[in-house]
Amino acid sequence: MNKRLLLAGLAFALGAGVAQTALAQVKPETLVKQRQAAMTLQAKYFGPMAGMAQGKVPYNAETVAYNSALLDALSRMPWDGFAPASKDSTAKTAALPAVWGEPDKFKAAQENFHKAVAALVAVSRGGDEAAQKAAIGGVGKACGGCHQDFREKQ
Amino acid sequence: MNKRLLLAGLAFALGAGVAQTALAQVKPETLVKQRQAAMTLQAKYFGPMAGMAQGKVPYNAETVAYNSALLDALSRMPWDGFAPASKDSTAKTAALPAVWGEPDKFKAAQENFHKAVAALVAVSRGGDEAAQKAAIGGVGKACGGCHQDFREKQ
Numbered sequence: 145m146n147k148r149l150l151l152a153g154l155a156f157a158l159g160a161g162v163a164q165t166a167l168a169q170v171k172p173e174t175l176v177k178q179r180q181a182a183m184t185l186q187a188k189y190f191g192p193m194a195g196m197a198q199g200k201v202p203y204n205a206e207t208v209a210y211n212s213a214l215l216d217a218l219s220r221m222p223w224d225g226f227a228p229a230s231k232d233s234t235a236k237t238a239a240l241p242a243v244w245g246e247p248d249k250f251k252a253a254q255e256n257f258h259k260a261v262a263a264l265v266a267v268s269r270g271g272d273e274a275a276q277k278a279a280i281g282g283v284g285k286a287c288g289g290c291h292q293d294f295r296e297k298q
Numbered sequence: 299m300n301k302r303l304l305l306a307g308l309a310f311a312l313g314a315g316v317a318q319t320a321l322a323q324v325k326p327e328t329l330v331k332q333r334q335a336a337m338t339l340q341a342k343y344f345g346p347m348a349g350m351a352q353g354k355v356p357y358n359a360e361t362v363a364y365n366s367a368l369l370d371a372l373s374r375m376p377w378d379g380f381a382p383a384s385k386d387s388t389a390k391t392a393a394l395p396a397v398w399g400e401p402d403k404f405k406a407a408q409e410n411f412h413k414a415v416a417a418l419v420a421v422s423r424g425g426d427e428a429a430q431k432a433a434i435g436g437v438g439k440a441c442g443g444c445h446q447d448f449r450e451k452q
Contacts, residue, residue: 177338178338178342180335181334181335181336181338181339181342182335182339184331184332184335185332185335185336185339188332188335213371214371214374214375217367217368217372218371220368221339221342221368
């Protein structure tokens with residue numbers, strides 16, 4: 145496995161950021177399942193970092209770097225799952241009507257989240273624990289800001 | 299958002315490949331949910347590429363590059379979800395006992411899959427459609443090889 149070439153490819157391709165699925169062919173229930181899967185995995189990799197920022201989990205620099213990188217990829221995955229067709233799903237969802245009723249605000253919340261993740265990734269390799277914990281807090285705030293308006297209270 | 303820095307960080311951190319979760323603290327049901335979420339998203343991003351290789355979906359070079367990069371990240375996510383503790387889950391799962399009964403064989407199947415994904419990523423930027431389709435076929439074969447022995451027939 146040529147890891148150097150592999151990783152260069154990863155960086156290049158994610159920079160493109162093009163549409164990646166033929167949404168018209170995807171069932172509403174599948175859209176919901178896929179977006180929920182992305183949220184589940186964001187929680188998997190963000191959770192330990194949030195614990196570090198809150199002092200509940202021992203700080204580990206390698207985990208911050210690795211989980212931030214995976215969160216970067218995952219942060220690109222939920223959004224096409226909220227396509228209008230997904231409103232026809234009979235699957236259980238906590239998404240509020242505001243997702244489709246206030247698309248500009250929803251889009252702005254996504255961009256706010258992407259900025260927060262980018263800020264975390266930017267410091268995730270540096271070994272500056274305080275800066276990383278601050279950036280982790282920023283991501284948590286961005287998650288919560290979107291959940292506040294666009295997800296049913298849990 | 300400093301995309302160049304962000305992506306450099308992504309490549310660096312994924313190269314490290316360190317353990318990223320404190321598994322001891324994760325419920326068995328959560329392990330199952332997380333590994334299934336990773337499989338769901340692998341299908342989301344691999345599916346369109348498989349369709350291209352099979353001639354069922356129009357070939358799109360940008361989609362191959364983007365989806366391959368996300369598949370690269372996703373391919374790292376399912377495996378810790380098969381930790382022995384996950385056997386205690388009451389959640390529905392198609393994982394066969396061989397996952398835990400034949401760990402060396404399961405690990406070899408994972409490595410076979412990682413090699414196939416790496417081979418796909420390596421050609422995913424080049425614009426060589428035939429090479430990409432062959433590599434997509436290789437990933438599909440690696441998926442199927444693992445499912446054959448370690449997942450209930452669907």
